[in-house]
Amino acid sequence: MSVRVAILGASGYSGAELLRYLYLRKSITDDVEIAALTASSRVDSSVASVLPQFRHLLSSSGDVPKFCRWQDVDWGSIDIAFCALPHGTTQEVITELWDYPSLRIVDLSADFRLRSLAEYERWYGKAHGAPRLQDEATYGLSEHFRDSIGNSRLVANPGCYAAAVQLALLPLAGLIDCSSISIDAKSGVTGAGRSLRDEFLYCEVNEDLRAYALSGHRHVAEIEQGLELALAMRETAGEGGGGREMASEKSPLGSTSGSTLGSTSGSSSLSDLRVSFIPHLVPMDRGILTTSYLRLRAGESVSSCLSAYERAYDGSAFIEICRDGSVPSVKSLRGTNRCSLAIFADRRPGWIVVFSAIDNLGKGAAGMAMQNMNLMLGLAEDYGFADYALVP
Amino acid sequence: MSVRVAILGASGYSGAELLRYLYLRKSITDDVEIAALTASSRVDSSVASVLPQFRHLLSSSGDVPKFCRWQDVDWGSIDIAFCALPHGTTQEVITELWDYPSLRIVDLSADFRLRSLAEYERWYGKAHGAPRLQDEATYGLSEHFRDSIGNSRLVANPGCYAAAVQLALLPLAGLIDCSSISIDAKSGVTGAGRSLRDEFLYCEVNEDLRAYALSGHRHVAEIEQGLELALAMRETAGEGGGGREMASEKSPLGSTSGSTLGSTSGSSSLSDLRVSFIPHLVPMDRGILTTSYLRLRAGESVSSCLSAYERAYDGSAFIEICRDGSVPSVKSLRGTNRCSLAIFADRRPGWIVVFSAIDNLGKGAAGMAMQNMNLMLGLAEDYGFADYALVP
């Protein structure tokens, strides 16, 4: 029987990419039905005019729903809602949807990513509008929180940068000096969404390159939260323990874990963890590459870090670890849910350089969202994917 | 049971795109086995180093064959060979392969596209090396020669420009003044293949735009051949007749049709048919857009031309006709086997402007090749496709 799916905010880049993943899935496993597409500002537009890449589906099969308002969806009949709405309004919408007990939600906005309401307020400039829901939410970094995600009704898909960085750094948290983390991140322009702003006009971006968000990019809050958690888990488990899933019985970033983490003694310094994170805008459509400069703890090495990757990602379908001296590049991941990782020795003894690459619309948004849907449905995490990059 | 497939010249852009189509097909229908990949100059390279987008397949499933020389393939066990070799050498290779009676071949080179050996010699600068095979070959413009392709052992996939132009013009051949055809074509850089030439370096192409092949692009020979045939068929069938398949009993560009066409009386002027065709190089990876300026015959109109399209392409899975005033664009077809067509009235009364857009590596190469494979196997032409464009 088909899973009935709705996409809220289907006209943006992430929403449209989700639609592509879901149609592809239909071709493969035929286990989903795209039941509703909401796009408040486009209710009167045809899908073909906004998303011409799906034009052929309209005439042939008739199974592309029209854009509608989210209020007009029959939510009682929906199994999974992907929420690709702007930050802020998401809270309100999901609060409304919460009354439908059989509905599970993967939220691609930032509204439920930060466990701490105080942090949310600090980064987003206003009090959280749905604190009770925040308590229900699980952070959807699939490879690290599979069990929690599987048990959750509300999964907060990571920010694109946060996904790329945490996949590279979380397994290394105990092996490096977390006070000396410098992360240089570069992103294609879809990372900014379909925002109609002067700075994203073709002629403003093309042939240019610059850093931005110097006063602090919001994704750094997710990164620091993830690192703190990883360190705390490690302490709890004892050095060297832990295993692949960060969450053991109690889901660490999910409903019951807040207090657990809060009580981890001996880690008073964790809340001061600060990393440097500088994002740059690169003239290309898709792709994030992160380059992290890390100081090893005494006794650690490239080799021990690679072993940590292998432990963390053993059996992970979407993680590839470059072992042959090659470096991650974004084009070879274009259109996929994969993440490439590599570790190199730095010129400075005792330091390493770590790379991660993803497609920001794939592993950084729609791909990870569908992976989370699989986890929530108890399926293999790569079920319904056909993960072949478009090159060139 | 699986169809066993080989790709000759798998390290080029068309070969790699074929590999992507075939892996995608495996995900969907699981009816193919990629049995051999040849790449003479890369025999010692790993697939991962040349085609890093398939790196993850190597470790996980082990079912990516190594690059080998074509002489080292066990051809007796192969069902379909896709030949993406350079022009010229193809003839020699296919001559060798012809002894394997169960092997069917889709050739993506130019070696078997021109029915006339004299024309071949004129355009390619040397006598054809396999005239007997040329006699066996069918021109693989899928939508127009389905029956012939289905019955053929050797299908000559059209040139990328020739595909885009003929899909737009063949249905209109009888409705327009064929002595006044001006075709302005624009292509992304993959159209040139992976040629290591100064003019295709990034900094030579980027931010530039220019026409090329002013002394005559070889694809124009295919276009004129196709138009001549379309006119001859129309005469034979009587004006207004014809139906969807150009070939009736005798396949027109296949083995037995040469003499048939040669004898079409009353069409002495056909061999003088000349069209203007100017290709331009555009700074983008993929995509062909053609803009044709055409004078209508008396009594014809945009409307009658659209009707001709509908007759020609009724039931064609990969052809979309823009009817809502929208214009074909290449990005919304990226990674697909689709072709978008549109017709607009010109400012000059009695003239029209016709657009066609394709992905030159899809409908212009690998996609059409797999479509032809389907026809040769008696399958639906869109079997095993998942035709969702990567946008943005």
Next chain:
Amino acid sequence: MSVRVAILGASGYSGAELLRYLYLRKSITDDVEIAALTASSRVDSSVASVLPQFRHLLSSSGDVPKFCRWQDVDWGSIDIAFCALPHGTTQEVITELWDYPSLRIVDLSADFRLRSLAEYERWYGKAHGAPRLQDEATYGLSEHFRDSIGNSRLVANPGCYAAAVQLALLPLAGLIDCSSISIDAKSGVTGAGRSLRDEFLYCEVNEDLRAYALSGHRHVAEIEQGLELALAMRETAGEGGGGREMASEKSPLGSTSGSTLGSTSGSSSLSDLRVSFIPHLVPMDRGILTTSYLRLRAGESVSSCLSAYERAYDGSAFIEICRDGSVPSVKSLRGTNRCSLAIFADRRPGWIVVFSAIDNLGKGAAGMAMQNMNLMLGLAEDYGFADYALVP
């Protein structure tokens, strides 16, 4: 003594490019003073924030004026105003400025390009707001109307496409069949100005290619006007006569020429002249390439057309005629006021293909504007230029 110059609308791409040309001129001839920059919507912004490329001038020399409202300029002290305002508002502003008798204006908007008020109304959707000024205006296609421009107080700089096309076609008007002109034009994205519209976002333009303005681009009106005039002049002068300047005693597109042209008898068909003109958007910042498909009149040839170019452009500093088989390309003109032209025989006997390339912000806007300023000041047309392209 310095010429005092003002730029109205200095924050757009054309305005900023004018600023670059003028600063470069200061470095060379030191005969201009940039007295005022207006940018109504940016009055409160610093030039450095809007045009960071001029940031260094602010600190060092202090001679970059602040953005102001045009109403706040002391127009009595200005010699030349470059008007790079949006269409429509230009008329109102110039009407106000007309009271300053020593002020001469080069208008880069479309407001004064069309001689016929009826045509203006048809293309721009409203009655012309300054018909008396239209009567004063001269069409600023420098190479063809030097004398008229030199005598004019108000010069209407051509549209970017109109400049590229007319430079290619006007000299050939008498040699070709003007009823069979197909012009395929391609432009970089700056051609659209700094418009904040969804379709000009990076991810919408990049890797895409499409035609636009299918219902008729406004520049075609200039092109048809120019061709009609060129044909009329030729008739008046007698076939083969004419010489380099279209205007003889009476400036053809200037104040007194309207009635002259209107009375040219025997050319009743001229007003029906229609050309096909299809513009395409190409993913690059700058550059226009036009490809025209033309049928020759009996007796004409590539050679006679090249001779017509040489007659028309003898002594023209900014026109280069490719004679060595090379084709015009846009990158080799980037940042210049030059135009490259080439003529090739078509495959169809009796037809030719003509190319022209310009930088749309140079010859298509700011460069031609400064060239016109030179003509208005009685200087050599290339005075103060340093016309070296930025390549790559």
Next chain:
Amino acid sequence: MSVRVAILGASGYSGAELLRYLYLRKSITDDVEIAALTASSRVDSSVASVLPQFRHLLSSSGDVPKFCRWQDVDWGSIDIAFCALPHGTTQEVITELWDYPSLRIVDLSADFRLRSLAEYERWYGKAHGAPRLQDEATYGLSEHFRDSIGNSRLVANPGCYAAAVQLALLPLAGLIDCSSISIDAKSGVTGAGRSLRDEFLYCEVNEDLRAYALSGHRHVAEIEQGLELALAMRETAGEGGGGREMASEKSPLGSTSGSTLGSTSGSSSLSDLRVSFIPHLVPMDRGILTTSYLRLRAGESVSSCLSAYERAYDGSAFIEICRDGSVPSVKSLRGTNRCSLAIFADRRPGWIVVFSAIDNLGKGAAGMAMQNMNLMLGLAEDYGFADYALVP
């Protein structure tokens, strides 16, 4: 009287950019004569076919010399030679030219950048072929070694990355912890020159992003050499002393300084200075952006670092320090010899992030070379420049 200039290796990107700078200079100061252009592999090609951007000069003025072999130049008549030859061959050529005592040389290759012959051998894989000349060479980082450059016959222009990084870091050497320097560098594709390699084909670079040279980029040797020198000078001068020119009486990287530096006692640790430097290839033609993650020494701050910049670059025409919160971007420097610098506080207390941006063909090659020519001739360093960026 004119300075007679030759460019060796004029067909590459740096050579052609030099030609553009020199022609622009001719327009402004008319004090140079381009006497010879060598391009061994292009002797039989016309300049117009290799560098079409200069095509118009050939016909009009006749003052573009033909490409010749360097052996065919009358070196006795040349005042300044810009040497843009490949690494390695440069040594041999300059050795030959050294016999012309009036000839001064700006070398854009890497052959004379490293003071230590052992370091040269380590990085370039063979013994230096002209050790005596190395002794004569001065490192041409204009803003830091003006006096030495002015007194030298052989100036080694810095590598493009080395220029961007050192302009950012040298003034801060005494204020930061030099054992914790992480430099993330990004470059456009011209940084690789006009190399005909598969990896620089359009479709390999476009829409991709990756790090390279993981085993160590040669420019890091220049960077470490520069930092060591800056630290040594600082020690010699006493903390806080020093002034703007690093070299005091004896030019530090020039002929007599080797032993001086070698003898600086107390700095035994300097030779172990290692920085992390990771270059990335970005899909754009021009531009380098560097992002450095630095730990401050106790007592230092963003403010004290900015003061160090102001001391170091007071009166430097080509350095702009962003003080208004804006960040350096490469496009606003395109075609110029300028460098933009900015310093921001890091999220981690006690750390800063420093940006520098240049045009790699300008400040990173041709622009700095002409600046050095000015210093060698005793002219103002910005003499003959017209430093207006091409935007967009």
